[in-house]
Amino acid sequence: MEEINVHTSKNYKIFFSNVRDKLQNLIDEYGIKDIYLITDKNIYNLYANEFSYFKGIKGLYIINPGEENKNKDTVFDIYNDMLSKDCNRKTSIVSLGGGVVGDIAGFVASTFMRGLKFINIPTTLMAQCDSSVGGKNGFDFNGYKNIIGTFYQPEFVFVDTNFIHTISCQDYKNGLAEIIKYGFIYDDTFFDYIDANKEQIKKRNEDVISTMVYKSLKIKSDIVCMDEHDNGIRQILNFGHTIGHGIESASNFSIKHGEAVAAGMLIESYLSLKCSLLSAHEFKRLLDIINYFEMPTYFDDMNEKSIMKSMLKDKKRNDSKINFILPERIGSAIITDKLSQNTVEDILIKWVGKKLW
Ligand SMILES: NC(=O)c1ccc[n+]([C@@H]2O[C@H](COP(=O)([O-])OP(=O)(O)OC[C@H]3O[C@@H](n4cnc5c(N)ncnc54)[C@H](O)[C@@H]3O)[C@@H](O)[C@H]2O)c1
Ligand SMILES: [Zn+2]
Known part of the structure; x- marks a missing residue:
């Protein structure tokens, strides 16, 4: 075993x-x-x-x-x-x-x-x-x-x-979003593995699922061992979640967590691209894989103000600025609180208008 x-x-x-x-x-x-x-x-x-x-x-x-x-x-x-x-x-x-x-x-x-x-x-x-x-x-x-x-x-x-x-197709995709997250922010070879096996992942191939779950838990436990109480590196697991939580809460939780995180990962990666951290090619790889699994990347009836409002509510909760996890390349990410609210809101306006990518 x-x-x-x-x-x-x-x-x-x-x-x-x-x-x-x-x-x-x-x-x-x-x-x-x-x-x-x-x-x-x-x-x-x-x-x-x-x-x-x-x-x-x-x-x-x-x-x-x-x-x-x-x-x-x-x-x-x-x-x-x-x-x-x-x-x-x-x-x-x-x-x-x-x-x-x-x-x-x-x-x-x-x-x-x-x-x-x-x-x-x-x-x-x-x-x-x-x-x-x-x-x-x-x-x-x-x-x-x-x-x-x-x-x-x-x-x-x-x-x-x-x-x-x-489990349902929607719940399967929810988990996949988190699995893609681990590869994208922490382990480029794992991201390559997901990319190379995407057809088998879609078919729920037993061996591929076992490998992905094992690898994800290995990454999660490595990170948790370094920072059990979420004061440092564990925060990188929030990639896609800063904006993802905003989307979830703006939708009154009608949008599922994994779907919101998938869109959140794309928007946060786009922010990273605009900050000249992530390359356009690496952003495209994330977009392609999320599209391949048919995860929604835009939602109707979204409003940037309510997403910002719930992110600021989260910020109040943390008694700090809004933290963003920005991928700098596949397999590595930084934590920053330096993004201005205007920059984030501008990107969200384009996203809500379905004009971000
Ligand atoms: N504690 C943490 O670190 C952590 C991390 C991520 C998410 N979460 C929390 O996890 C929750 C989401 O978890 P989830 O996505 O598993 O949702 P869930 O527990 O609601 O399960 C999703 C659906 O799948 C059904 N289900 C469960 N197992 C099944 C199976 N084997 N076959 C068929 N149906 C099955 C459930 O009845 C439910 O309808 C959220 O509340 C989130 O906040 C916690
Ligand atoms: Zn999550």
Whole structure:
């Protein structure tokens, strides 16, 4: 079984296996008992008959799918249910799901009785290549995304890429956007790999998915090991997200995260091009791959003012200037807060008018 060691305030492993019996062995090996399993309705409907590897579970909580349920009501309802099932400090929380389930389950694990053991089994491409590793968790509150949360590392993460065959096309593209991000800002050979295997990626070739997920988590864990609490280099993972979050929030979250990030990566790369950092050829490579996967690069009914407004709201939250991650070439990016609001707004006006590339 392949594995990656993650060295943070707590060391843990990411295990890769398409054999779910291995999961059973790990649960025994890690002494995980009294499991409180958190999942969502879609996963439960698809995989309920495979839940037998969780022997003797203490409780099962099934979230209604969707970002709109990543809120305090769900969290408090889980606490209530856990209390009614006599969960205690020996209980372990297992998350089986995408980023929504994982973020909620991680938060519950970190707060119930000041912290329970936590195991993450990600089931979407987004969760497998990104959210299940790094320790961030939380929920949305008062219109702010992920505003309440903690850093809390799991006992281990178990990645079975077989789950990816049942996710929707839109969710597959969402994860792909993050995967392209890793290559573009951190590893040119990985970007070349994605480019060279794009047809197989589209066909969801098992080997290619496994390689991409492994490589993405290797990059993510390397970065997280250097900067667990997001004060320095980890911020480069926000490439495409500064403007991406603005787009998501301006659309009232009707545009999915990965789609907003894909467009955000293009706009931020265009800014980099205008700052004479990124070459036109490298910008074109990013544009071509995003077009190849048919990710939307423009949206109707966008307004630059509302995108700017939500970016400034994020800025207030960080008590700083707006940080941008600008790629300087494929495989390398810088963090800067030197871009003027006018420059950004000018580019956004052109983008909203569908005249940027
Ligand atoms: N903590 C982090 O570091 C981090 C990083 C990135 C994203 N996130 C968070 O992750 C969330 C998005 O995650 P997501 O994209 O996984 O969304 P999601 O959890 O909403 O899952 C997307 C959809 O796929 C369904 N699904 C899950 N697994 C499935 C499977 N195997 N087969 C069929 N359907 C399946 C779900 O029911 C849901 O409808 C956001 O809330 C985001 O803020 C967190
Ligand atoms: Zn993201």
